[in-house]
Amino acid sequence: MEIKRNILLNPGPATTSDTVKFAQVMPDICPREKEFGDVMEFVSKELTNFVGSNDKYTTILFGGSGTASVEAILSSIVDDKTILIINNGAYGKRMCEIAEIYNLNYVEYKSSPIEEINLNELEEIIKTHNSKSLSGDKNLISHIAVIHHETTTGILNDIKAIGSICRKYEIDMIVDAMSSFAGIPIDMDEMNIKYLASSSNKCIQGMAGISFVIASTESLEKTKNIKPRNLYLNIYKQYSYFKDNYQMRFTPPVQVLYALKQAIIEAKEETIEKRYERYKECCKILWAGLDKLNLKKLVNEKASSMLLTSIIEPEIEGYNFDALHDYLYNKGFTIYPGKVASKNTFRIANIGQIYPENINKFIEVLEEYFTGIV
Numbered sequence: 069m070e071i072k073r074n075i076l077l078n079p080g081p082a083t084t085s086d087t088v089k090f091a092q093v094m095p096d097i098c099p100r101e102k103e104f105g106d107v108m109e110f111v112s113k114e115l116t117n118f119v120g121s122n123d124k125y126t127t128i129l130f131g132g133s134g135t136a137s138v139e140a141i142l143s144s145i146v147d148d149k150t151i152l153i154i155n156n157g158a159y160g161k162r163m164c165e166i167a168e169i170y171n172l173n174y175v176e177y178k179s180s181p182i183e184e185i186n187l188n189e190l191e192e193i194i195k196t197h198n199s200k201s202l203s204g205d206k207n208l209i210s211h212i213a214v215i216h217h218e219t220t221t222g223i224l225n226d227i228k229a230i231g232s233i234c235r236k237y238e239i240d241m242i243v244d245a246m247s248s249f250a251g252i253p254i255d256m257d258e259m260n261i262k263y264l265a266s267s268s269n270k271c272i273q274g275m276a277g278i279s280f281v282i283a284s285t286e287s288l289e290k291t292k293n294i295k296p297r298n299l300y301l302n303i304y305k306q307y308s309y310f311k312d313n314y315q316m317r318f319t320p321p322v323q324v325l326y327a328l329k330q331a332i333i334e335a336k337e338e339t340i341e342k343r344y345e346r347y348k349e350c351c352k353i354l355w356a357g358l359d360k361l362n363l364k365k366l367v368n369e370k371a372s373s374m375l376l377t378s379i380i381e382p383e384i385e386g387y388n389f390d391a392l393h394d395y396l397y398n399k400g401f402t403i404y405p406g407k408v409a410s411k412n413t414f415r416i417a418n419i420g421q422i423y424p425e426n427i428n429k430f431i432e433v434l435e436e437y438f439t440g441i442v
């Protein structure tokens with residue numbers, strides 16, 4: 069069967085291979101059967117292998133969108149101490165919202181959505197906060213939460229440097245790697261990441277529906293006695309149930325897991341390093357095309373992930389985002405609106421099962437559109 073190939077340039081769910089799509093067509097199975105447990109064991113262990121060793125780290129699976137894993141971490145692992153949340157975009161802001169809902173002690177460090185995080189300033193905040201807290205342990209910063217690739221703008225935060233700061237102050241780092249996991253090489257040990265959140269439908273190139281946490285087992289074990297703040301998203305409970313019988317506590321998205329298994333096989337074949345190279349090659353073609361069309365980028369090239377580009381909307385008479393979207397959509401390309409308040413932008417993500425020739429074609433169609441309106 070031929071499936072129409074759409075090129076998704078929105079930041080996930082990303083374009084998938086036909087083999088990943090077809091992997092979902094399997095005989096019906098009760099997920100409590102051992103045969104399905106084997107699929108989940110494979111998925112969990114191989115997801116861990118992309119970023120660390122199964123001796124030190126473990127993957128905890130949830131049915132849900134990406135936000136579920138971020139909420140699972142924040143609600144499960146912070147006790148009565150303080151978490152510092154770095155907010156340089158919509159997803160950093162979302163972590164603050166979660167902290168607010170769960171009544172966590174948190175400090176928000178607001179950083180520019182388009183400039184690199186000022187690490188000296190970050191360190192000063194930790195020092196000042198912790199010195200004021202001498203009177204009581206409660207206010208000491210125990211965790212820092214940061215987005216790796218802020219999909220709001222395409223900025224890539226330097227988690228390795230932040231991880232070093234965390235090492236110095238004995239802080240556990242939480243990383244939302246939703247739109248970088250399996251697209252940019254990550255080493256949890258080297259970067260000092262204790263908890264990482266991601267989902268099945270972005271750079272791993274599977275279907276939407278699974279959210280996962282990769283955690284240091286040593287750190288996770290220390291959360292055993294924290295009173296659960298919710299039922300479904302508690303990571304210690306999900307982890308301890310899974311480790312004994314390779315089952316999720318609640319009904320898993322069966323077909324999405326079959327697709328994820330296939331997506332993992334394909335990512336291993338390609339390797340994350342080569343996938344990153346492919347994405348970067350696509351990005352270079354995109355940037356050259358934007359230059360040619362005189363379209364300006366919001367984030368400077370050095371700070372960019374090269375997985376997503378925010379483009380400043382041109383001030384051309386006759387331009388409007390919806391018309392551009394519809395024109396491209398009819399030609400098989402899906403683009404995405406911008407998300408920063410300060411400037412009107414739209415976004416192009418070059419993740420998923422896409423290749424340089426797709427981006428070349430996209431630039432051609434984009435040029436066609438702009439030639440038509442000027």
Ligand SMILES: Cc1ncc(COP(=O)(O)O)c(C=O)c1O
Nearest residue numbers: 133134135159217219244246247
């Ligand atoms: C960095 C980041 N965090 C969290 C999310 C939330 O994921 P979801 O929309 O799947 O809940 C996204 C989604 O794009 C994201 O890019």
